[in-house]
Amino acid sequence: MAIKTNGFVDGSLPEELMQILVTLASTWEDVNDPNYIQVKRLNGAMTNEVFQILWPNDKNDLNRKVLVRIYGEGVEVFFNRDDEIRTFENLSHHGQGPRLLGRFSDGRVEEFLHARTLTAEDLRDPEISSLIAGKMREFHGLDMPGTKTVILWNRLRRWLRKAKSLCSLADIKEYGLDTLDDEIQLLEKELTQDDQEIGFCHNDLQYGNIMMDEQTKLVTLIDYEYASYNPIAYDLANHFSEMAANYHTDQPHILDYTKYPDEEERRRFVVAYLNSSGDDICDSEVENLLQNAEKYSLANHIFWGLWGIISAYVNNIDFDYKEYARQRFQQYWLRKPQLLGPFAVPRDDCENGF
Template sequence: MAVKTNGFTEGSLPEELWKILLSLASSWGDLIDLNALKVIPLKGAMTNEVYRINWPTQNGDPHRTVLVRMYGEGVEVFFNRDDEIRIFEWLSKHGQGPRLLGRFDDGRVEEFIHGRTLSAGDLRDPEISALVAMKLREFHNLDMPGPKNVALWKRMRNWLTKAKSLCSSKVAKEFCLDTLGEEITMLEKELFRKYQEIGFCHNDLQSGNIMIDEQTQSITIIDYEYASYNPVAFDLANHFCEMAANYHSETPHILDYNKYPDLEERRRFVRNYLSLPGNKPREEEVEQLVQDAEKYSLANHLFWGLWGVISDYVNEIDFDYMEYARQRFKQYWLTKPTLLGS
């Protein structure tokens, strides 16, 4: 009996996907049929639908496994899919993340990484956090081909325009969308620093986008839909803000800012991030980046608040996007006076 998933069933795979799986199986010396497949939906994704697909092998191994990513409806408003694929392929060729195994109209097939995604609690574990910090530094130092311009502010303005075009006047009023353009301009000016480091940022460093191999203790950062060049302080702010979330709970849209990392936790992460073999960072460097990241949390709240508003209209994944947006905007207005002094 076929197992029903949100996107497809074991007995009704898209034809293009089925052809890719047959080709992969043949190249690996396997023979598969629809009755041998197991399709397992993976939880926690909020932009795409993600599945693990298994089938028996011919060489005695228990099963072969690949990951299938079905693109979410309407998410092309957030990023250019061709750019995202280009980034994915480049990272794959340079030893970052899973290999691309095949593409079809509505998604792609990726190498399945044998490890586990981090839990919300893992982000607070000092040893795991140190590994993530070092991996993030490596990620930021990647020399991605193409323009290296900051994408944050233009992207937020585009999202604001889209949000205004989608939502009702009631929602626009509740979230102050008519004044957010001024807020974005103000933040762009207030947060600019001549010394700020620009790097290739992930921009969505939540627990589900970080994997760990517990045998080797190696960290892999996955899912690059939102990746772009930005101030590295914005990426650190994003990671800290994500510690308030637990997307695998019964209420994945609810944020608990009591779990936001305290000052010592943020210092420890930044210290590990800035540390190089034989080179301990100066405390002034640590303090400056901690302060900059804290201010960039404001941009992070607006960024993901706008994402939530738009997603509520374009994405059919079971997630309360509007309530999520409500919490992000609330945190922006709550923390802005303290962080900017006005």
């Protein structure tokens, strides 16, 4: 069966997916021709390929839409797809994110959310930032099935083993992978606290994974590939670190750490986060979470540095993963002495390559 996309036959989407789309559209009375679809690739994704699928109807200004994710090659090293789908479905039952409309061997079809995907600049807007903080607090409080223990450290060790197995000896030395076992052990020891709050964390809260309805100001978090239980301070650290990124430039892999939020911005976010629960908060709570989030940024740099190294070998998306990893590791070694003080022992060769 030929599927028409913008008047021509599109061979870039698998036939299995096409069948799902036509079957889905056949249930909608306002779609004239379920076989006539328009395909638009969405930019900014670095793990999957994302497409918007549209069916024109009688009114030219209205369209039926769904979102299609084609899974990136080799990304099963990062997470289990079946686990991710279960997370997706459970979050949907909690009223979070889009509904799952269909699955095929290389991806899935999701409900299209009629909301605006945020931009890098939006994260600096105090009003929007406060809304994100409240949504993050809500997300962290979800009761999700499965183990509710921290997986961060085991995931880092597993990714490090995978990165070493893929890299040449030269790359292992260049990116300092031979030192990271000790670094992960050090971070786990220094950052883990008996009273730290554990929540269901998104773990990838960059601007492209946040949507907002302009009229209702309702914020929705999407893309849960990396979601798991972790210290909430780690999730805040990840969000702060993402403010250095803009994935919609000519060089999306370049990070600008002059845009990392200053203490006033981070404090404002932490206060909004804690206040959103409706409980009374004290200055010590704010200071503790603020400091812990900064320290967990170190684990976050290793996390995404390893992700970048592995992705360079397994993913064919047009993104300079190795340079992205280099910047992440560079920030780790730069910030470690500032954040861990006497516990920071610089690498002997930390100036080599960084």
